[in-house]
Amino acid sequence: MDAVKNLQNWVAGLDPRLYGILVGLSIGIAAGLLGLGIATIGPILTVGIAITTLAGLVILTNIKFALYGAMSILFLLPFGTLPFKIGFTPTLLDLGLGAFVLIYLLLWMTGKHRQLRLVMPHIFITFYVFWLIFAFVVGLQYGMPNSNVIRQFAETLVSIGLVYILVDYLREPRTLRQLVLVILVLVTIQAIIAIGLYLLDDTTAESLLIRLERFGYPGGGVIRYIESTPELGERAIGTWIDPNTLGGLLATAAALIAPQVFARNPILKSRWMTLTALGIVTLALMLSSSRASFLALGVGLSIIAVLRYRRYLPLLALGAALLFLLPQTQDYIDRIFQALQGADLATQMRIGEWSDSLNLIQQYPIFGIGFTGTPTAAVYTDVANMYLIMANQIGLVGVVIFLMAMGSVFRYGLRAWKYAQVHPQLESIHLGYHIALVTALVNAFADLYFFRQDFQASITWFWLIVALCLASSRLVLAQHDAEQKQAVPRTL
Numbered sequence: 322m323d324a325v326k327n328l329q330n331w332v333a334g335l336d337p338r339l340y341g342i343l344v345g346l347s348i349g350i351a352a353g354l355l356g357l358g359i360a361t362i363g364p365i366l367t368v369g370i371a372i373t374t375l376a377g378l379v380i381l382t383n384i385k386f387a388l389y390g391a392m393s394i395l396f397l398l399p400f401g402t403l404p405f406k407i408g409f410t411p412t413l414l415d416l417g418l419g420a421f422v423l424i425y426l427l428l429w430m431t432g433k434h435r436q437l438r439l440v441m442p443h444i445f446i447t448f449y450v451f452w453l454i455f456a457f458v459v460g461l462q463y464g465m466p467n468s469n470v471i472r473q474f475a476e477t478l479v480s481i482g483l484v485y486i487l488v489d490y491l492r493e494p495r496t497l498r499q500l501v502l503v504i505l506v507l508v509t510i511q512a513i514i515a516i517g518l519y520l521l522d523d524t525t526a527e528s529l530l531i532r533l534e535r536f537g538y539p540g541g542g543v544i545r546y547i548e549s550t551p552e553l554g555e556r557a558i559g560t561w562i563d564p565n566t567l568g569g570l571l572a573t574a575a576a577l578i579a580p581q582v583f584a585r586n587p588i589l590k591s592r593w594m595t596l597t598a599l600g601i602v603t604l605a606l607m608l609s610s611s612r613a614s615f616l617a618l619g620v621g622l623s624i625i626a627v628l629r630y631r632r633y634l635p636l637l638a639l640g641a642a643l644l645f646l647l648p649q650t651q652d653y654i655d656r657i658f659q660a661l662q663g664a665d666l667a668t669q670m671r672i673g674e675w676s677d678s679l680n681l682i683q684q685y686p687i688f689g690i691g692f693t694g695t696p697t698a699a700v701y702t703d704v705a706n707m708y709l710i711m712a713n714q715i716g717l718v719g720v721v722i723f724l725m726a727m728g729s730v731f732r733y734g735l736r737a738w739k740y741a742q743v744h745p746q747l748e749s750i751h752l753g754y755h756i757a758l759v760t761a762l763v764n765a766f767a768d769l770y771f772f773r774q775d776f777q778a779s780i781t782w783f784w785l786i787v788a789l790c791l792a793s794s795r796l797v798l799a800q801h802d803a804e805q806k807q808a809v810p811r812t813l
Contacts, residue, residue, distance in 0.1 A: 326472035383488070386423045387466060389419030395572075395785075396507035396512075399561055399778030402537030412537070414778060415472075418479055425486050434775050438489040439794050442733050445726035446484055446787075452722050453477070456715040461689010468695055473774040480781040485787040494746045497789070501750050502588045505581075508574040509598045512605035515559030515567060519608050523555065530560075538562065547610055547656070551802055555654075557608035566770045566779050568611020569761065573786060575602045577753040578761040583630050584749030612657050613767035621760035629742075658737035670768065675703040682712045689716035692774060705767035707772045727762065730790050731755065740801040747800070751793040757786050 334406045363766045394401065394417040401413040428434040457474060466474075504692045518526045523544050534540040536758060538560075545564050547553035556564035581587045589595045607616060619641075626634045659668065679692070681700060692697060692714055702713040734755045741751040761783055770776035771783040 393565040442729035464694020466693040484788040512602045515557040515605040519557040549786040565608040568614030571606040572614035573757040576757040580749040580753040586745035611656040612759040617764035671705045678704040678709040738795040741797045
């Protein structure tokens with residue numbers, strides 16, 4: 322940025338003696354602050370603040386670093402907060418996304434960016450944003466929001482805002498491919514963390530996780546079990562804490578990675594590395610025991626095979642057969658059949674929630690009841706189905722607008738798909754993100770975290786998928802248009 326270059330030029334022009342004095346003074350101040358921090362808040366927190374400060378200074382000089390920093394927080398420490406209050410306690414994800422958005426806006430203010438790139442689906446997404454705000458205002462009649470509700474709603478709007486920002490920022494295939502590589506690596510690291518914590522004994526795993534308490538994580542009771550019963554087995558959680566949110570992340574990420582295994586120009590040059598990453602993510606997904614996520618991934622992989630890799634359908638069928646036949650997976654398969662039959666406690670509770678939700682929708686079908694309160698104490702909006710919780714809070718009109726927005730994303734993607742197949746750099750990315758979105762939307766039939774306001778990391782990941790669907794489609798169409806212009810012969 323210009324400010325950084327001006328500062329560098331100013332420093333270079335200083336008298337060497339003055340420069341030495343300033344360096345010595347800076348070192349002295351830094352050492353004094355470190356010593357004060359160690360004496361007052363302890364060495365671990367002091368070092369953490371120092372590293373965070375240095376990282377923040379680096380991030381503020383480069384939008385790419387800011388984006389990668391926000392992605393690192395999203396995937397590795399999604400529920401982290403500052404270890405101290407500044408009037409309120411912002412999440413680390415708030416700070417990461419805020420820094421990225423701020424630098425993006427500075428690029429426009431300084432003239433580095435011109436000609437905002439928007440696409441047709443942005444119109445429907447904008448309608449959806451306006452309806453969210455309208456539903457929020459309508460819901461004020463049932464209760465006034467507290468600061469936490471306002472913050473979470475604002476975070477949701479910022480997450481949706483990524484759909485505009487990233488489509489404009491990602492103007493070159495190389496930049497998009499780099500971001501996909503970063504996401505692949507970070508998701509694989511989260512999967513390794515989840516598997517590692519699962520393999521540790523419960524006491525050790527919990528002792529490691531509760532060390533994150535000062536960063537806003539729970540201070541106990543972290544380990545999760547199937548139907549909250551230790552005898553039925555543990556569920557992998559990673560640093561996402563909730564096994565279902567982790568399952569949603571891993572299922573959509575696996576759908577993104579899968580096309581890379583057979584891509585003509587994969588992100589990772591080694592297919593074995595890509596296959597290993599896919600295996601690690603899928604294993605962590607199975608250990609989370611998130612059946613909805615696993616079935617959604619199955620739908621996504623089937624679509625990938627049918628659309629692009631039909632010759633691998635027998636391999637997919639073989640994998641499914643092994644899953645059904647291997648002794649090690651029988652308990653998992655049995656739980657899936659219990660869910661489909663409504664025979665287990667978790668599914669029965671879901672069915673009860675769905676019934677209550679349908680009753681609420683009948684009473685408030687158009688606008689829902691908003692985000693801030695309920696008409697009576699007996700009414701609740703949380704239900705393990707994203708579309709039903711949407712209808713509860715933003716009405717059936719809001720659900721229709723959301724589905725129209727998603728339909729516009731797929732229609733735009735389908736238009737780009739016939740050209741994407743001749744662009745090896747973008748083909749697998751374009752397919753992967755659209756299948757990841759399909760996986761998320763299928764998963765949403767049995768879970769709510771892509772919409773419920775206190776699952777901001779999941780909401781951000783969902784709209785990040787939407788943003789990258791649109792960015793990949795726009796880049797494909799832009800390349801096709803450029804090639805068409807080059808192919809037109811010049812006339813005198």
